[in-house]
Amino acid sequence: MDTPRTNESNCWACHASLAASPLLCPHCGKVQPSAGINYFQAFAAVTGGQPLLTLDLAALEREFHRLSRKLHPDRFARASEGEQAWSLAATALLNDAYRALKDPVQRTEYLLELKGQGVGEQNAGRNKSADRQPPADLLEEVFELNMQLEELRMNQKMGEDDPALTADLTRAQAHFDGLLAQVDSDLASQAALWDSGDDTARAAALKSMASLLDRRRYLRNLVRDVKDALATPAL
Amino acid sequence: MAYSDKVIDHYNNPRNVGALDKSSETVGTGLVGAPECGDVMRLQIRVNPETQVIEEAKFKTFGCGSAIASSSLATEWVKGKTVSEALEIKNTDIVRELALPPVKIHCSVLAEDAIRAAIGDWKKKNGVEETATVAAH
Numbered sequence A: 001m002d003t004p005r006t007n008e009s010n011c012w013a014c015h016a017s018l019a020a021s022p023l024l025c026p027h028c029g030k031v032q033p034s035a036g037i038n039y040f041q042a043f044a045a046v047t048g049g050q051p052l053l054t055l056d057l058a059a060l061e062r063e064f065h066r067l068s069r070k071l072h073p074d075r076f077a078r079a080s081e082g083e084q085a086w087s088l089a090a091t092a093l094l095n096d097a098y099r100a101l102k103d104p105v106q107r108t109e110y111l112l113e114l115k116g117q118g119v120g121e122q123n124a125g126r127n128k129s130a131d132r133q134p135p136a137d138l139l140e141e142v143f144e145l146n147m148q149l150e151e152l153r154m155n156q157k158m159g160e161d162d163p164a165l166t167a168d169l170t171r172a173q174a175h176f177d178g179l180l181a182q183v184d185s186d187l188a189s190q191a192a193l194w195d196s197g198d199d200t201a202r203a204a205a206l207k208s209m210a211s212l213l214d215r216r217r218y219l220r221n222l223v224r225d226v227k228d229a230l231a232t233p234a235l
Numbered sequence B: 001m002a003y004s005d006k007v008i009d010h011y012n013n014p015r016n017v018g019a020l021d022k023s024s025e026t027v028g029t030g031l032v033g034a035p036e037c038g039d040v041m042r043l044q045i046r047v048n049p050e051t052q053v054i055e056e057a058k059f060k061t062f063g064c065g066s067a068i069a070s071s072s073l074a075t076e077w078v079k080g081k082t083v084s085e086a087l088e089i090k091n092t093d094i095v096r097e098l099a100l101p102p103v104k105i106h107c108s109v110l111a112e113d114a115i116r117a118a119i120g121d122w123k124k125k126n127g128v129e130e131t132a133t134v135a136a137h
């Protein structure tokens, strides 16, 4: 479904099934070529090889440490050149996969990328502007708050303190924190739908998650900038 | 990342920063965001009702250097053009002019989106028919 390589691959050395462990043969322990293996498959022991969004983080971490040890290039110093290269590639893949999967937002972004719905540069401008735009009121709000932030920074530079403006921003910060929390909880519900729904529900969940993540980026920037601005004392 | 000289020039001396009266009949306002990074841009145009020539353009961008340069350049380019000429401006023209690297393409897309949104707003205000302006690209 996702990649040319399927979970039905077999070990190059002993031909055992690699369904539960694509990077390392569960039977003979040989390292495997990792080309075409996605992050969810790399952690097949936790995900069953499926692109699941609800993951047991403790299990993920345990599997990461277990595989890191077993795939460590030092262990292949005397192996064939091919196996040495595979262990390097598998280790790199494992690290990337762990970093992406342990964080729910990055995990979702990776899933969308896998499904061709990512926001990477390769997709920039591919959609008509109207499809890419968040609701107008969110944009207005984000823009207005940026204007206030700029004013606050200007005042700070001049050594002036504007209590009313600071109070405004503090209120705005709480407001946007709340919106961000709402987005995160919506993301969690959509993730549950993705994991358990039928094809129609999954397609809908994917779309919702894409727009929730878009929304999240605007909010995240703002929350960060407001926090910075409020933390900087007037000179 | 290394910015090109043209980006740095527009960044240090942005042209046409500011605002036009949003409520004026002759002003079109485009407020757009880049989902890739969460940056936002406002671009405004003042259009001559007789000639449909864009006589003034202003922008305000909260974003990276490339987005600021792209919007600055966009305001320069739309000025003196008719509305339909301005719609011909493509983000790829901006990429070329500013020598933007591949990771900054979306910043130029933001500027093109902003031009389209500003013109769309002006058309709506003035009851101008929305023709097939959104090119498939």
Ligand code: FES
Binding pocket: B034, B036, B037, B038, B039, B063, B064, B065, B066, B067, B104, B106, B107, B110
């Ligand atoms: S990084 Fe997003 S507009 Fe440039």
Ligand SMILES: [Zn+2]
Binding pocket: A011, A012, A013, A014, A015, A016, A025, A026, A027, A028, A029, A030
């Ligand atoms: Zn084997």
